[in-house]
Amino acid sequence: ILMKFVVLLTILTTALLMHAKEKDSSIKKEDSQQVAEYTVVHNFKENDASSKWVTVNDNVMGGRSKGGFVIKKDRLIFSGATNTNGGGFSSIRTKPQNLDFQDKQGVIIKFKGDGRTYKFDARMGNSSVAHRVDFKTKANPKDWQTVKIDFASLSPSWRGMALSGRRFELDAANIRSIGFMIYDKKDGPFELKVDWIKAY
Numbered sequence: 001i002l003m004k005f006v007v008l009l010t011i012l013t014t015a016l017l018m019h020a021k022e023k024d025s026s027i028k029k030e031d032s033q034q035v036a037e038y039t040v041v042h043n044f045k046e047n048d049a050s051s052k053w054v055t056v057n058d059n060v061m062g063g064r065s066k067g068g069f070v071i072k073k074d075r076l077i078f079s080g081a082t083n084t085n086g087g088g089f090s091s092i093r094t095k096p097q098n099l100d101f102q103d104k105q106g107v108i109i110k111f112k113g114d115g116r117t118y119k120f121d122a123r124m125g126n127s128s129v130a131h132r133v134d135f136k137t138k139a140n141p142k143d144w145q146t147v148k149i150d151f152a153s154l155s156p157s158w159r160g161m162a163l164s165g166r167r168f169e170l171d172a173a174n175i176r177s178i179g180f181m182i183y184d185k186k187d188g189p190f191e192l193k194v195d196w197i198k199a200y
Helices: 002-036
Strands: 039-042 053-057 066-072 075-082 090-094 106-112 117-124 130-136 145-150 155-158 175-182 188-199
Touching: 053 066, 066 090, 075 090, 075 175, 090 117, 130 145, 175 188
Parallel strands: none
Antiparallel strands: 039 188, 053 090, 066 075, 075 188, 090 175, 106 145, 106 188, 117 130, 117 175, 130 155
């Protein structure tokens, strides 16, 4: 009787695991299909893709960090080395342009990181006010990661100082620049590869 019970339990457990795997697969497939339908903001395949981005490092305030970007094989590579004996940051962002975020809730980014924490950056018009939020990366990932960032999660700041008030609220329709920043108060090399940025 005990043997029959063990066999029956094994069969039931196997069936449940198979069902769970099928359910997970269908969810991943559905998510992938949904992601494919998102609006492409940047996929770095344009001939002039690199001309749309600029670098801003902490040397603007006397810092010693180094950083910049290249576009290689249709991917944006943001890399360099931070030095906390100074500002301790490196950043890149797009030149002001029409990003068409009207009626959009946020962005989803496909990337590979290095285990460090980065910031996603959005700016309205030619404003120097940055709206940012952190996102973490895995060290030496085999697979690409994605992060979904809601515009409502971004916080406004100016030269590192937090801002508050309705006049600093982010209006998606007026976003003209997006970018990435590393400012995790750590020294050393960094590298973030971005495959694409899409809006949802």
